[in-house]
Amino acid sequence: MQVLIINIALNLIQTLQKNISLVLTIFTTTIFSSHATQASEKPILPLVAITQIVQHGALDDEFKGIVTALEEAGYIDGKTIHLVSQNAQGNIATAGLIATNFASRNPNAVVAISTPSAQTLIKPLQDQHIPLIFTAVTDPKEARLVSTLDERLEEVTGVSDALLPGPQLDLIQKFVPQVKTIGIIYNSGEINSIKTIEGLKEEAKRRGLTLLLAVADKSSEVIPAVTKLIGKVESIYVPNDNTAVASIESIVTLGKKFKVPIFAGDSGSVERGAVASQAYERIALGKEAGRLVVKILEGQKAGDLKIKTNHPLVLMLNLNSAKEMGMTIPEELKKEAKIVGEKS
Amino acid sequence: MSAPLNWIQFIGAVELGLVYSFVVIGVYISFRTLQFPDMTVDGSFPLGAAVAATLITAGINPYAATFAAVLAGATSGIVTAWLSTHLRMMNLLAGILSMMALYSINLRIMGRPNIALLGENTLLSGWLGTLPNYISLGIISILFATSIYWFLSTRLGLAIRATGSNPKMGRAQGINDRAMITAGLSTSNALVALGGALFAQVNGFADVTMGLGTIIYGLAAVIIGEALFPTRTIFQAIVACLLGGILYFLLRAMALNVGFLQASDVNLVTAILVASAMLLPNLKRRVFKDNKS
Numbered sequence: 001m002q003v004l005i006i007n008i009a010l011n012l013i014q015t016l017q018k019n020i021s022l023v024l025t026i027f028t029t030t031i032f033s034s035h036a037t038q039a040s041e042k043p044i045l046p047l048v049a050i051t052q053i054v055q056h057g058a059l060d061d062e063f064k065g066i067v068t069a070l071e072e073a074g075y076i077d078g079k080t081i082h083l084v085s086q087n088a089q090g091n092i093a094t095a096g097l098i099a100t101n102f103a104s105r106n107p108n109a110v111v112a113i114s115t116p117s118a119q120t121l122i123k124p125l126q127d128q129h130i131p132l133i134f135t136a137v138t139d140p141k142e143a144r145l146v147s148t149l150d151e152r153l154e155e156v157t158g159v160s161d162a163l164l165p166g167p168q169l170d171l172i173q174k175f176v177p178q179v180k181t182i183g184i185i186y187n188s189g190e191i192n193s194i195k196t197i198e199g200l201k202e203e204a205k206r207r208g209l210t211l212l213l214a215v216a217d218k219s220s221e222v223i224p225a226v227t228k229l230i231g232k233v234e235s236i237y238v239p240n241d242n243t244a245v246a247s248i249e250s251i252v253t254l255g256k257k258f259k260v261p262i263f264a265g266d267s268g269s270v271e272r273g274a275v276a277s278q279a280y281e282r283i284a285l286g287k288e289a290g291r292l293v294v295k296i297l298e299g300q301k302a303g304d305l306k307i308k309t310n311h312p313l314v315l316m317l318n319l320n321s322a323k324e325m326g327m328t329i330p331e332e333l334k335k336e337a338k339i340v341g342e343k344s
Numbered sequence: 345m346s347a348p349l350n351w352i353q354f355i356g357a358v359e360l361g362l363v364y365s366f367v368v369i370g371v372y373i374s375f376r377t378l379q380f381p382d383m384t385v386d387g388s389f390p391l392g393a394a395v396a397a398t399l400i401t402a403g404i405n406p407y408a409a410t411f412a413a414v415l416a417g418a419t420s421g422i423v424t425a426w427l428s429t430h431l432r433m434m435n436l437l438a439g440i441l442s443m444m445a446l447y448s449i450n451l452r453i454m455g456r457p458n459i460a461l462l463g464e465n466t467l468l469s470g471w472l473g474t475l476p477n478y479i480s481l482g483i484i485s486i487l488f489a490t491s492i493y494w495f496l497s498t499r500l501g502l503a504i505r506a507t508g509s510n511p512k513m514g515r516a517q518g519i520n521d522r523a524m525i526t527a528g529l530s531t532s533n534a535l536v537a538l539g540g541a542l543f544a545q546v547n548g549f550a551d552v553t554m555g556l557g558t559i560i561y562g563l564a565a566v567i568i569g570e571a572l573f574p575t576r577t578i579f580q581a582i583v584a585c586l587l588g589g590i591l592y593f594l595l596r597a598m599a600l601n602v603g604f605l606q607a608s609d610v611n612l613v614t615a616i617l618v619a620s621a622m623l624l625p626n627l628k629r630r631v632f633k634d635n636k637s
Contacts, residue, residue: 087606091556092556094596097357097360098600101597103352104352104353116553119547119551124356144548189457217447
């Protein structure tokens with residue numbers, strides 16, 4: 001043991017001697033240059049930092065919504081505020097670096113789009129009392145972003161996108177009255193999808209419906225998952241799931257081929273070919289988050305702002321898809337819906 | 345310098361580097377001493393996080409939970425070694441298979457894709473919690489680096505190294521190379537899983553997708569460390585791994601600060617860093633040769 005310790009000490013001294021200049025230069029340049037930036041970054045405009053975990057339609061819409069709400073309140077990037085944004089491209093270690101990058105700039109507010117983004121940010125921000133506004137998070141309590149939805153002390157608030165299961169099943173039963181079995185395609189690696197499906201299962205049981213689950217953890221597994229369901233279900237529901245939504249076109253193609261109506265938990269998917277959705281408008285959710293940011297910029301405390309849930313639902317209908325999937329849509333449903341793809 | 349860092353970012357990157365230092369030493373053992381490019385680490389990193397997070401939320405002592413994570417990691421290494429030595433599977437394929445299987449296993453262990461640990465009692469909230477994270481992580485890291493140095497200096501460690509550098513010669517010396525590959529890979533993946541368990545406890549959550557790119561970080565750090573620091577002895581090599589890991593995450597953090605670069609460019613930056621790190625020894629050799637002639 002003693003030999004070991006002496007050995008280590010000697011080795012360490014040798015190694016350091018050889019490299020001390022190199023290591024010192026690297027480490028000192030990083031620290032010295034940091035002082036330079038802190039001096040040059042003049043905190044004249046309030047700084048808002050936004051990060052999202054991956055790039056895709058729904059999350060990009062949230063981003064647009066946030067920026068729009070800020071602009072509507074007179075906070076324009078480059079003029080009245082300074083806006084920075086970073087996308088982790090699905091990589092959690094990168095999300096960690098983004099989190100410290102944001103914390104180090106001492107912004108007035110940080111917006112996290114998605115659960116893992118918010119989770120990586122929460123610690124570095126809390127240490128410095130920087131307010132965090134999350135959105136595109138289904139269950140902020142289970143993600144431990146907040147302890148309870150109502151009474152909070154933390155510098156955290158945001159928007160929850162949890163969809164109640166009732167209206168989702170109402171939608172499918174309205175359009176396909178004879179429905180008994182509903183197929184669902186989802187990624188078993190996404191916490192938001194799992195929460196949605198837990199709720200749907202209970203509600204379906206109450207209504208005497210059967211849910212048939214098909215897992216697609218990668219976009220390449222989506223088509224096999226759909227073919228697994230075809231012939232066994234009267235309709236397919238695609239929840240707000242990153243993997244399934246990203247491949248909605250291939251699901252729709254199969255739905256048209258085998259005349260199985262495809263429903264979705266987000267409006268973007270209807271524009272891309274699903275029959276209908278009873279969903280939140282992502283831009284509207286982003287705007288809600290943006291308005292929370294505005295309140296914080298105006299001096300309110302994040303902990304005093306209520307977490308926003310249960311937003312207005314919008315019925316979206318794609319008539320072309322309905323036709324190609326062999327459905328006739330009742331006139332009264334057409335009236336209350338926002339219609340896309342009307343050329344028939 | 346156009347890529348500055350300030351104190352918080354510097355500390356953040358050092359912390360990340362220290363957490364990943366276990367991955368780097370693990371990758372060093374499989375990739376350098378055993379010549380076995382082990383893809384299992386992309387699965388054993390989240391495995392460590394999954395086991396630790398699940399047990400901690402179930403109320404188990406964080407030390408016991410972390411230990412269980414290390415054992416789980418070691419088991420995953422044994423499986424890969426078994427696939428490779430008994431089923432005679434290609435090294436790369438054996439690792440990829442384990443990695444894929446681990447994705448499903450991790451989901452089973454956690455029961456869902458994401459477990460939050462914020463507010464739970466963790467390794468870093470006991471007596472270690474009185475210190476800043478980078479110091480407590482530094483202590484844990486040095487402790488394990490020392491024991492790995494000790495392990496690789498034992499007869500078993502020597503046999504593992506011999507198997508890696510020349511399996512035929514090793515066999516001729518009476519070394520059971522299958523057992524050595526198994527011992528090496530289980531040690532390597534145990535370390536990687538420890539890294540995962542620490543990542544979850546430092547950052548406050550475990551997510552099933554967090555393994556993505558682990559092997560790349562490990563390899564990048566090993567290669568950068570080897571290019572910049574001497575690695576003639578095992579001790580030097582381990583120090584090079586530690587410093588390489590920290591340096592790699594510092595460089596990544598700096599890349600995020602460069603105005604025209606986005607987070608999505610960081611993978612490209614990694615590729616360029618690794619490629620230039622691999623060029624460096626060649627360049628050095630050429631320069632010295634020119635000087636002599």
